[in-house]
Amino acid sequence: MLGASPLRRPAMESQDFLLTLLLILLCARLFAELAMRLKAPSVIGELLAGVALGPSLMGWIEPNEVLRLLAEIGIILLLFEVGLETDIRQLARSGRKSVVVAVGGFLAPFLLGAALAYWGFGLSLLVSLFIGGTLTATSIGITVRVLTDLRRQNCEEGQVVLGAAVLDDVLGVILLALLYEFSTQGGISLANTGKVLVFIVAFFVLAPIAAKLLSLLIQRFDRSSDLPGLIPTSIVSLVLFFAWLAHAVGAPELLGGFAAGLALSRRFFLPFGIALRQDDHFSDRIERQMEPIIHLWTPLFFVMVGLSLNLREIDWASPFIWGFSALFFVLALFGKLVGALMIREHWTQRLIIALAMAPRGEVGLIFAELGRTSGIFDNEIYAGMIIVIALTTVLPPLWMKRAYRLRDACMGADQSA
Amino acid sequence: MLGASPLRRPAMESQDFLLTLLLILLCARLFAELAMRLKAPSVIGELLAGVALGPSLMGWIEPNEVLRLLAEIGIILLLFEVGLETDIRQLARSGRKSVVVAVGGFLAPFLLGAALAYWGFGLSLLVSLFIGGTLTATSIGITVRVLTDLRRQNCEEGQVVLGAAVLDDVLGVILLALLYEFSTQGGISLANTGKVLVFIVAFFVLAPIAAKLLSLLIQRFDRSSDLPGLIPTSIVSLVLFFAWLAHAVGAPELLGGFAAGLALSRRFFLPFGIALRQDDHFSDRIERQMEPIIHLWTPLFFVMVGLSLNLREIDWASPFIWGFSALFFVLALFGKLVGALMIREHWTQRLIIALAMAPRGEVGLIFAELGRTSGIFDNEIYAGMIIVIALTTVLPPLWMKRAYRLRDACMGADQSA
Numbered sequence: 001m002l003g004a005s006p007l008r009r010p011a012m013e014s015q016d017f018l019l020t021l022l023l024i025l026l027c028a029r030l031f032a033e034l035a036m037r038l039k040a041p042s043v044i045g046e047l048l049a050g051v052a053l054g055p056s057l058m059g060w061i062e063p064n065e066v067l068r069l070l071a072e073i074g075i076i077l078l079l080f081e082v083g084l085e086t087d088i089r090q091l092a093r094s095g096r097k098s099v100v101v102a103v104g105g106f107l108a109p110f111l112l113g114a115a116l117a118y119w120g121f122g123l124s125l126l127v128s129l130f131i132g133g134t135l136t137a138t139s140i141g142i143t144v145r146v147l148t149d150l151r152r153q154n155c156e157e158g159q160v161v162l163g164a165a166v167l168d169d170v171l172g173v174i175l176l177a178l179l180y181e182f183s184t185q186g187g188i189s190l191a192n193t194g195k196v197l198v199f200i201v202a203f204f205v206l207a208p209i210a211a212k213l214l215s216l217l218i219q220r221f222d223r224s225s226d227l228p229g230l231i232p233t234s235i236v237s238l239v240l241f242f243a244w245l246a247h248a249v250g251a252p253e254l255l256g257g258f259a260a261g262l263a264l265s266r267r268f269f270l271p272f273g274i275a276l277r278q279d280d281h282f283s284d285r286i287e288r289q290m291e292p293i294i295h296l297w298t299p300l301f302f303v304m305v306g307l308s309l310n311l312r313e314i315d316w317a318s319p320f321i322w323g324f325s326a327l328f329f330v331l332a333l334f335g336k337l338v339g340a341l342m343i344r345e346h347w348t349q350r351l352i353i354a355l356a357m358a359p360r361g362e363v364g365l366i367f368a369e370l371g372r373t374s375g376i377f378d379n380e381i382y383a384g385m386i387i388v389i390a391l392t393t394v395l396p397p398l399w400m401k402r403a404y405r406l407r408d409a410c411m412g413a414d415q416s417a
Numbered sequence: 418m419l420g421a422s423p424l425r426r427p428a429m430e431s432q433d434f435l436l437t438l439l440l441i442l443l444c445a446r447l448f449a450e451l452a453m454r455l456k457a458p459s460v461i462g463e464l465l466a467g468v469a470l471g472p473s474l475m476g477w478i479e480p481n482e483v484l485r486l487l488a489e490i491g492i493i494l495l496l497f498e499v500g501l502e503t504d505i506r507q508l509a510r511s512g513r514k515s516v517v518v519a520v521g522g523f524l525a526p527f528l529l530g531a532a533l534a535y536w537g538f539g540l541s542l543l544v545s546l547f548i549g550g551t552l553t554a555t556s557i558g559i560t561v562r563v564l565t566d567l568r569r570q571n572c573e574e575g576q577v578v579l580g581a582a583v584l585d586d587v588l589g590v591i592l593l594a595l596l597y598e599f600s601t602q603g604g605i606s607l608a609n610t611g612k613v614l615v616f617i618v619a620f621f622v623l624a625p626i627a628a629k630l631l632s633l634l635i636q637r638f639d640r641s642s643d644l645p646g647l648i649p650t651s652i653v654s655l656v657l658f659f660a661w662l663a664h665a666v667g668a669p670e671l672l673g674g675f676a677a678g679l680a681l682s683r684r685f686f687l688p689f690g691i692a693l694r695q696d697d698h699f700s701d702r703i704e705r706q707m708e709p710i711i712h713l714w715t716p717l718f719f720v721m722v723g724l725s726l727n728l729r730e731i732d733w734a735s736p737f738i739w740g741f742s743a744l745f746f747v748l749a750l751f752g753k754l755v756g757a758l759m760i761r762e763h764w765t766q767r768l769i770i771a772l773a774m775a776p777r778g779e780v781g782l783i784f785a786e787l788g789r790t791s792g793i794f795d796n797e798i799y800a801g802m803i804i805v806i807a808l809t810t811v812l813p814p815l816w817m818k819r820a821y822r823l824r825d826a827c828m829g830a831d832q833s834a
Binding site for chain 2 (some may be wrong): 017018028033042068069076232241295296327357
């Protein structure tokens with residue numbers, strides 16, 4: 001038969017790839033619509049689509065190299081869009097609060113998690129530290145999508161959470177590197193860490209300025225070019241470049257996308273800013289043309305997180321798993337609340353911030369995976385961590401709408417009192 | 418150092434991928450701009466960008482699995498766009514001419530090429546047939562891009578060429594399957610071929626109707642959904658589905674994209690059409706939102722063709738190669754002219770049609786690759802074929818502008834006479 005002969009290309013594979021992409025896009029959309037109608041953030045639908053299609057349930061799609069790379073670009077583009085919509089002045093205003101929320105919500109789960117594992121469960125120091133690590137870092141992707149789904153990304157608490165999530169991501173990468181160094185070499189070098197920190201700070205100061213200058217170059221080019229398609233190719237190139245650069249200095253790639261987005265946002269300003277104004281028409285075109293690309297690409301990331309979450313590997317009959325994961329889930333939530341409690345806000349506002357920071361998503365999965373592949377986690381602890389990650393990723397976003405209702409009721413009552 | 422530790426994901430690879438994509442997008446754009454300024458079709462620039470980045474010149478990028486799959490989607494999306502802009506009535510009107518151009522331009526290079534190889538160069542029958550095969554099929558992707566670059570896709574000759582290129586692609590796939598069968602089993606089964614032909618014809622009759630019905634479903638869904646991003650995800654899903662379906666019936670995948678585009682075009686009609694009207698606003702939105710995605714993705718395909726063309730493997734000092742490839746290049750051009758000569762048109766119009774049908778591009782490469790990997794082509798013949806493919810791909814598009822000027826001059830003279 002024709003279908004089986006080596007037509008044009010190694011045929012089966014490309015056909016399989018088309019079908020895989022089709023399944024991912026369709027299911028992500030259907031589950032997201034369903035989530036919306038059930039009044040949940042649509043990102044939960046996309047995550048569950050991945051769980052359903054992946055090894056947890058149907059087993060139709062295995063997470064593979066190609067999908068992983070496409071998902072990576074999806075999340076970089078999403079962070080670009082978030083940056084594009086961010087008001088850098090507002091972000092700077094909420095900066096102090098963001099730092100407190102990030103550092104508190106980073107240290108508390110790490111220290112409490114490690115302590116519970118070490119003293120409560122009698123695990124070794126290395127295992128305990130890895131458990132703490134798995135519980136620390138917020139998934140910035142899921143957090144910002146939840147805020148966008150709820151249309152709260154530009155509110156005050158949205159800005160606090162966004163800033164905190166960015167910092168949290170940087171801290172997470174550094175902790176992962178330190179733990180990795182500790183596990184392979186038995187010690188850590190603070191000089192190295194310091195160097196990386198300097199690089200990252202320099203990146204965050206310089207990258208938006210560089211991106212701004214490049215965007216002005218693109219704008220000039222745009223006026224003189226007759227060839228269509230300049231904006232999608234050049235803006236995506238710009239985003240890829242800063243993601244690559246972020247990685248090169250030791251920062252998470254997706255924050256490169258965020259820096260590029262910030263620079264191109266309408267509300268970006270430089271200290272010596274007046275000469276660098278971008279015309280509004282150009283900003284409009286960037287937003288309008290990048291939107292379909294981002295909408296197409298980002299579901300791949302969230303579905304991929306769901307695909308990577310293999311719930312079949314868990315021995316659901318084990319009572320240890322239930323107790324272990326329930327305890328650490330509560331600790332994971334409480335840990336993020338510690339950061340939120342340290343700022344001066346109405347208690348409902350703090351609750352919202354803690355819930356928004358709770359999803360561990362893919363960052364937790366990377367820690368857990370590293371723990372397993374390096375032999376630090378045995379199967380049971382790995383499975384427990386997977387459950388904790390899944391719960392923090394799915395439940396707090398579902399609770400956020402209620403928290404908002406609570407806040408609006410309380411604030412209303414406070415104001416009328 | 419942090420950069421080398423396994424941060425988040427197997428880090429090097431994803432970083433390399435970002436850089437690869439960045440290089441491809443940037444170089445494709447720069448070379449395309451350059452081609453434009455030199456008054457050449459921009460697609461030539463993209464092809465040369467691939468040659469420059471790939472093993473032929475700099476060796477920075479190796480064609481790999483991920484790029485191949487992305488390129489595949491790029492060409493499917495381009496054919497979708499071509500379908501979207503096609504007037505099916507006009508295509509049907511030029512149908513008879515298209516059939517003549519396609520069949521003539523398909524048989525002539527095949528038979529003449531095989532004859533020259535068999536009698537002229539004393540090669541074996543199988544080798545000769547594969548040489549003929551390599552010379553037959555037009556690269557529909559390059560042909561339609563050249564027409565679009567020259568803004569002639571909607572002229573009469575554009576429609577003849579488009580129809581002919583579609584048919585040619587179908588014939589090419591069937592010939593490839595037959596030759597493959599012949600080379601592995603020493604004979605061919607006409608029953609199989611007949612079955613495939615029936616499938617393909619059925620696909621082309623039914624697919625646009627099915628795609629139309631699905632698009633109406635999407636349109637209805639679109640009205641009731643609050644979630645942004647429906648059009649990019651659902652339309653790309655639709656295109657992927659028909660590409661997959663095309664492959665399943667034995668037709669080239671990219672023609673599935675073309676069928677979906679035809680169905681969604683503003684000028685599509687069904688025999689029982691009145692009830693199926695698509696509103697213009699929806700068509701507008703599809704075009705506007707798909708455009709950036711298509712512009713982003715299609716250069717990947719043309720760069721990939723350039724990457725696959727390894728000119729380093731050629732022994733440029735061999736006099737045999739020069740004579741062999743020069744002869745077959747002339748024959749490849751003349752072969753396509755045969756088809757064009759069989760229709761009743763002004764001679765300059767025939768010349769334009771022949772030049773438009775000349776690029777062999779990736780389809781020729783697939784034949785040549787299959788010839789080499791199955792041991793039918795030795796290195797010298799393979800190298801000769803690569804040169805012929807490169808020449809037919811790059812030169813005729815460059816000559817088309819001149820042919821158009823010639824035609825306009827002659828037609829003007831004829832009219833004023």
